[in-house]
Amino acid sequence: MKYINKIGLSLVIMLMLIFEVSAQDSVLLNRSFQFVDGLYLSFEDFKNNQPAFTPDAYEMVHVVNPQTLLAQVASLSLASEQEFEMDQLWGICIEGRPYIQVNRNEVGKDLASFAGLKVIGRLCFYSYQKPSKVPVEIKAYNPLTGRPFRSGTIDKMELQNYYIMLDFLNGEKKIFNKTNLLNWVQEDERISRLVQSVDGQDGETLLRALIAYNDRNLIFIKK
Numbered sequence: 001m002k003y004i005n006k007i008g009l010s011l012v013i014m015l016m017l018i019f020e021v022s023a024q025d026s027v028l029l030n031r032s033f034q035f036v037d038g039l040y041l042s043f044e045d046f047k048n049n050q051p052a053f054t055p056d057a058y059e060m061v062h063v064v065n066p067q068t069l070l071a072q073v074a075s076l077s078l079a080s081e082q083e084f085e086m087d088q089l090w091g092i093c094i095e096g097r098p099y100i101q102v103n104r105n106e107v108g109k110d111l112a113s114f115a116g117l118k119v120i121g122r123l124c125f126y127s128y129q130k131p132s133k134v135p136v137e138i139k140a141y142n143p144l145t146g147r148p149f150r151s152g153t154i155d156k157m158e159l160q161n162y163y164i165m166l167d168f169l170n171g172e173k174k175i176f177n178k179t180n181l182l183n184w185v186q187e188d189e190r191i192s193r194l195v196q197s198v199d200g201q202d203g204e205t206l207l208r209a210l211i212a213y214n215d216r217n218l219i220f221i222k223k
Contacts, residue, residue, distance in 0.1 A: 025222060025223060026220040026221060026222060026223065027220060027221060027222075027223050028218060028219075028220055029120065029121060029122075029168070029218075029219050029220060029221045030120065030121060030214075030218075031119065031120055031121065031211075031214075033096075033120055033221065034096030035049055035093045035096055035097070035098050036049055036050070036051055036054070036093060037051070037054065037055050037093045037094060037095065037096065038051025038052070038053050038054040038055060038057075038092070038093055039051050039052055039053040039058065039076075039092055040052065040089065040090045040091045040092065040093065040098070041088055042090050043090055043171035044171075045090065046090060046091060046171075047168065047171070047221075048221075048222055049221055049222045049223075050222070051093060053078065056079070057078060057079050057080070058076060058077060058078045058079060059075075059076070059077050059079070060073060060075070060076045060077075060092075061073070061074040061075045061076075062074065062094070064116070068127075068128070068129060069097075069099075069115065069116030069118060069126070070107070070113060070115060070116070070128060070129075071092065071094060071099045071113070071115075071116060072109060072111040072112065072113050072114075073086065073092070073111060073112040073113075073114070076112075086112040089101050089112075089114075091114060092114055097116050097117065098116070098117050098120075099114030099115060099116045099117070100114060100115055100117070100126060100166070101113070101114050102114065102115050102128050106128075106130055107128050107129065107130055107131075108130065108131040113128075115127065115164075117166075119207070119211060119214070121168070121211070121214030121215075121217075121219070122167075122168055122169070122213065122214045122217045122218070122219050123165050123166070123167060123168065123184060123185075123210050123213060123214060124165065124166040124167075124168055125163070125164070125165050125166070125176060125207065125210060126164055126166070127161055127162060127163045127164065127176075128161075128162055128164075129159040129160065129161055129162070130159070130160050130162055131158070131159055131160075132158060132159075132160045138151065139151045162175070163175065163176035163177075163203065165181065165184070165210065167184065168219065169219070176203075176206070176207075176210075177200070177206075178195060178198060178206060181206055181210060182195045182196065185209070185210075185213045188213055188216060188217060190216070191209055191212055191213045191216065194209045194212070195209050
């Protein structure tokens with residue numbers, strides 16, 4: 001019996017040591033977490049907070065829109081002078097904030113484009129604007145009567161907002177809407193009920209539900 005107790009005590013001590021070492025190497029992933037600046041070639045790089053290239057290994061000319069958090073890269077070259085294609089990038093990190101690459105044609109840009117994460121946690125959230133053709137009715141008015149005498153429809157380019165959520169555990173991306181969010185939070189009964197009660201058009205409340213889910217479902221990441 002004493003031998004068994006010693007084994008049990010040893011296992012407890014070992015688990016405590018493992019937890020302590022792990023805690024020293026990890027930190028809570030929350031909205032204020034600062035990722036390592038650099039170039040991320042894959043989601044796994046991002047998840048592990050280990051960019052394939054840090055800023056000392058490349059030169060990048062870029063601009064960030066502070067309102068939309070859309071980053072555009074004009075040029076990128078590696079210090080090693082090895083060939084590098086922009087399409088190889090999963091994302092970049094600038095001043096601690098990750099930016100995920102989006103199709104430049106989809107956002108109507110000539111330069112490589114990256115959407116900054118606006119919410120970071122178990123479920124991440126980002127958005128971008130896409131120019132889309134919207135049919136608009138136009139009318140010609142009789143200047144004497146003020147009444148329309150001819151009408152027609154033309155296509156007008158307008159910016160449409162696209163909202164995306166990212167599962168930090170597996171890298172899956174989904175359009176941010178009530179149906180998809182409900183599917184991703186269903187194991188949390190409290191948040192699931194909250195999402196179910198939201199008007200499908202109320203994006204702000206849905207986003208608050210996503211943030212509440214992150215607050216209740218904490219994960220840790222390497223420092």
